[in-house]
Amino acid sequence: MDNRISDYVIVGGGTAGCVLAARLTEDPSVSVTLIEAGPENRGLLVQMPAGLGALYDKGALHWPFKAEAEPYAADKVLPYKMGRVLGGSSAINGLVWARGNPRDFDDWAEAGCTGWSWADIEPIFRRIEDFKDENDPHMGHDGPIPVKRGRAECNVLANAFLAAAAEAGHRINPNHNSGDQDGFCALHQNTRDGRRGDVYEGYLRPVRSRPNLRIHTGQPVLRVLLDGSRAIGVEVGTRTGTVVHRARRDVILAAGAVASPQLLELSGIGDPAVLSRAGVALRHNLPGVGENFHTHPTIALTYRCSKPVSILNATRGAGKIAAGLRWILTRTGPAATNHFEAGAFLRAFPDSDRPDYQITFLPLALGGTTGAVMLHGYQIYIELVGCRSRGYCHVASASVEDQPRFRFNFLQDPRDIEVYKRAVETARTLAAQPALAALTEAELVPGREIQGAAEVEAWIRRCASISHHLVGSCRMGPSGDPMAVVGPDLRVHGLDGLRVVDASIMPRVTSANTHATTIAIAEKAADMIRVAHETSQPRIRA
Template identity: 40%
Template structure:
């Protein structure tokens, strides 16, 4: 491996994902700061990135996706869970389903109550408003001139999605026209990060416009292998690009925004973690931080699959001729089904009367499919018959897992142990959701559109049968977080403080979903971008 040149900037950001793009763009607004952002992946100029429904093509794409797998999970029958993560400019915001959800106000108030001042919902609402342009218009909850465009697609949603929303109301759930407004409770249509028929990723909204500034530099296909220290102060990073080992030095700070897997992995490779484990791998410990890689959280869920009596998206996305027509429509108008996510409708509901806030997220997809074989590029192969899926995930799982590097080789993926359902109450609340979803399917607005329940099937009603189905079909909802937990002190299991500074060292912060003390309700892209916005203010205040 050849050794290349060294360059120096004021701030070096590792990872051009949801949070990293926001940090880079905001810091580079200061003309007196020299900022570099390093991304292990390549360009986001791909149809699988730009076209909204193209995320199906990115799901296993080796040039766009890290394609992680967990270790075998005992509660999933020994199955490994697949974890797609963005390996591309824009990170996972370039390959996700684009659903835009902030989370519940109580989520963030819980962060603040756990010893993180400045992280309550009232503190963070200005950042959420600052990051978005909501096409429905600005109000006390929504932003009107931010980098990320948020679109309401209810009018364009499939007729079956409208039937689901009506059925859920008939089942007793309130309609909610904005899950990111005053309250998250209820059912309705998901907003997505789309601008004029194209995905609006963090790269689209933040990074590409900011790169017009002469003080911001982007390096792609540059995999960071470790953080460089002078004593206990971070002074730069080492990375590999095109067969060469290179360094970028940081005069002021290093900001780690490599995500819930990459950030703890890089910390451990750099000597920040459990000293005995690192020493056993030949890594010299820099700071004792056993909590690095712990507190791993994720949303998990499963689907009920139905055969429909009316056409679904299966007829649009399956046959070659139909796909061609949809593609032509998209090219000519930037509209039609290819301009949407398949997760069109859903909501946040309480699984039982004892809940003080929603504990379940519902998903309605007006298509049914078999999942692609690992290693293939397509996420979905729509069924040949008309079908749809009604899915659920847990908003606030109690199960906690961990991850750790296997060796000192930065190219080797870490071992990932989500420990799904290690907290029995997670499985119990998902078990109870089956009756809830079946009750919605039985309502007048939806029941006539159902030919039959395919999976698990109407005969599966007993606890053992349903538990076996849930264990056999549970998948990640792809929301890993918490592995560099934020908190007031390292002794309490925190990795970073409320200013996002890594405990025990200087000149180093983490800004991404890994800092979450507890997982938020819903999709994590919006909270991750918010963390980047907040981090940029924290950094600028110190600089």
């Protein structure tokens, strides 16, 4: 038997790829090859919930992407560190579990993506979740991904944040994942017994010994191989040269919102003008590849505390060592949480049909991108979850080693900046409420000297920064949509044997962190692929 031929070749061992590999190999008659460009070794920092900052700084498990200058955001050049390891971004993310808003999925269905409504996707979320509150009727309780409610009451500042929200007249929502998203809340986290609960631990590690699953790490895929209009396999780089892995049925791109469109274009699938500029021969005209690229931009207001009540002491010196040792020995203490205990999903306008922005509260003041400042403080992060601006992601050359060119055009749409102005006003109002004011000495960023609509807008454009919720670059849509890359079955339009299954297929980003939805996309794709497998013959025979 040729071990380089399998039923399915999955490109990318990240969030979606791990789910697909686990689900498809539940059928012992189905063979799967999973190919990951990054390493297998994950280390203690991946398991430690509070290790995410150190993971980001070290960068060993990230793709070091950089966007082009953002013309509507002070020409900033921002880094995007996506996961480059088995488990992908699920292994390095902020551990917030947020399904999004029902309207997000209903929009997809109403745009022609049959089978992707909230009614279709909500049961899939339940299948995924292992929520540690058996009395909550809205969540799943037996799935592979642990979910727990944040414990704001155990942190002085997070507790004060929610109290300030109530004082300001905001609603306190007992469960933002119930289908009723609006309001302030304890955020849900992907942790179990003080450890990260990612897709590798939940899906892939328990099934690695299956004889019908082969996993290759440290091997970048160079291109998809086409025979006419059929994908038949992939060309992979190894230490000794290139090899070909062939698929009897489907090649599945699960490489993420940057690498999946990159691989399509390197394979000659995309807009003819884009491919011509990069020196890639056209194999299949598909102009939507790499378009519709977007994410949630972020800003953060930073405050200095009047009392030593932040988590600063656990992030430096002897306190940091003590927190690490406690976690190693008992899986408890400051290192056993992501510290994103509380947040909110809010609407900026009366005519908004879902939250426009998300707040995440951090009981620590950070300087720059990740460096902790040496004072007690807190930050109010604001993510523009209803963003309307769109960008692109395209290959710069015919080599997989050259990073794609991409940008998001942050704040190009006028409504985006108006949402942010209202969100800043909300954050400042919260800090002025008695519960938080009693613990607050000063606003450090942007500073009380920044007042008035023009000054606030200028600060927002200067300081708008990154979230890692990249989506949209292989947009899902019906066959009549000229800019859709995949159909509702996630098959690439006009080609046989090729699917894309990752966050890149989202027509519009969900109104929350995208981790949960990416897992749900992979679960639904596995369902569809199993049905197709049962009703069709293989395209390539060994």
